[in-house]
Amino acid sequence: MIVLGLTGSVGMGKSAAAAMLRRMGVPVHDSDAAVHRLLAPGGAAVPRVVAVFPGVSDRHGGIDRGELGARVFGDVPALKRLERILHPLVRQSQQRFLKQARARREPLVVLDIPLLFETGGERRCDAIIVVSAPRRVQRARVMARPNMTEQRFRAILAKQMPDHEKRRRADYIVASGLGRAATYRALRRIVRRLKRRGI
Numbered sequence: 363m364i365v366l367g368l369t370g371s372v373g374m375g376k377s378a379a380a381a382m383l384r385r386m387g388v389p390v391h392d393s394d395a396a397v398h399r400l401l402a403p404g405g406a407a408v409p410r411v412v413a414v415f416p417g418v419s420d421r422h423g424g425i426d427r428g429e430l431g432a433r434v435f436g437d438v439p440a441l442k443r444l445e446r447i448l449h450p451l452v453r454q455s456q457q458r459f460l461k462q463a464r465a466r467r468e469p470l471v472v473l474d475i476p477l478l479f480e481t482g483g484e485r486r487c488d489a490i491i492v493v494s495a496p497r498r499v500q501r502a503r504v505m506a507r508p509n510m511t512e513q514r515f516r517a518i519l520a521k522q523m524p525d526h527e528k529r530r531r532a533d534y535i536v537a538s539g540l541g542r543a544a545t546y547r548a549l550r551r552i553v554r555r556l557k558r559r560g561i
Contacts, residue, residue, distance in 0.1 A: 363460075363463060363464055363467075363468055363469060363470070363471060364469065364470045364471070364488050364489070364556050364557075365460065365471055365472075365473060365486060365487050365488050366388075366470060366471065366472045366473070366487060366488065366489050366490075366491060366552075366556065367472075367473050367475060367478050367483060367484055367486075367487035367489070367490040367491065368380060368383070368390070368472050368473065368474045368475070368478075368490075368491050368493070369474075369475055369476060369477075369478035369479065369483075369490065369491070369492055369493070369528065370476075370492055370493035370494060370525075370528070370538075371494075371500065371519070371522050371523075371524075371525050371528065372476075372500070372504055372515075372518045372519065372522065373495070373499075373500040373501070373503040373504035374493045374494055374495050374500055374525070374538060375493045375495055375503075375538030375539075375545065376474065376476065376493045377474075378538065378542065378545065379491070379493045379536060379538065379545060379549060380392060380472065380474045382542075382545065382546050382549050383472050383549060383553070386549070386550060386553055388470055388471065388472055388553060389459070389463055389468055389471045389472070390471070390472040390473075390474050391455070391456055391459040391460075391471070391472065391473050391474060392474045393452050393455075393456070393473070393474060393475045393476065394474075394476060396451075396452045396455040396456075397448055397452060398427075399455075400448060400451050400452070400455075401424055401425040401427060401430075402424045402425075403422045403423040403424040404423065404424075405424060405425070406451055407425075407447055407448055407451055408423070408424060408425055410447045411425055411430065411444070411447055412425070414443055414444070414447065415430060415433050415440075415444070417429070418430045418433060430444070435514075435517065436517060441521075449481060456473055456486070459471070459473075469557050470553065470556055470557055473486065473487060476522075477521075477522065478490070479523050479527075479528060479531060480521070480522065480523055484531070489533040489534065489556065490531065490532050490533050490534070491532065491533070491534045491535075491536055491549075491552060492525075492528045492529050492531075492532035492534070492535050492536070493536045493538050493545075494525055494528070494529055494535055494536070494537060494538065494539075495537065495538045495539035496539050497525075499538075499539045500525075501515070504518075534552050536548045536549060536552070
C-alpha cells in the first residue's frame with residue numbers, strides 16, 4: 363500500500379485537494395478533523411487539555427476551541443504543551459486508519475497533514491504532494507476567512523515551513539492557483555501514476 367502525504371501552507375488549497383482525492387475514491391485521513399474529534403465532547407484529549415489549560419471546556423463537555431486558541435496564540439511554550447498532548451493522539455488515529463486500509467487492501471491512501479514536514483510526518487509517507495499557489499492568491503484566500511487579521515495570518519505563517527522549502531522537499535507539486543479543474547487533473551495524473559507504478 364502506498365502512503366501519500368498531502369500538505370501545503372495555509373490558504374494554498376490543500377483541503378480542496380483532499381476533497382478531490384476523496385472523490386477519486388482515495389481514502390484520506392484528515393489530521394485537522396482528527397483534532398476536532400479529540401477536542402469534541404468525549405474526545406480522548408479533553409481531560410488532558412482541561413488539566414493543562416483550566417477553563418477551556420465548553421458547556422457540552424468538549425473544548426472551546428476559540429478559548430483554547432486564544433490561550434496558545436502567540437505563546438510558544440503553551441502551544442508546545444498543547445502539541446505534546448495532541449500530536450501523539452493524532453498519530454494514533456493515523457495508525458488506525460492505515461491498519462484498516464491495509465486490511466481492506468487499499469492500493470493508495472492519503473495522510474492529509476497541514477504541518478507534515480514541521481512534525482516529521484514525511485517519515486511515515488512513501489511520497490509527498492505539496493499544494494501551492496502564488497503568494498497573492500494565498501493571501502487573498504486567507505484574509506477572506508472569518509475573523510482573520512493580518513497579525514493572525516503572520517502568526518500562522520511563522521509556524522509553518524516556507525512554501526519554497528516545502529516545494530523543494532516534495533515529490534509532486536500541485537498548483538492550485540490555476541483553477542479547480544487544473545488542480546483535479548494534476549491530482550488525477552499523480553494518483554494514476556502511483557497506482558500504476560507502485561511508486
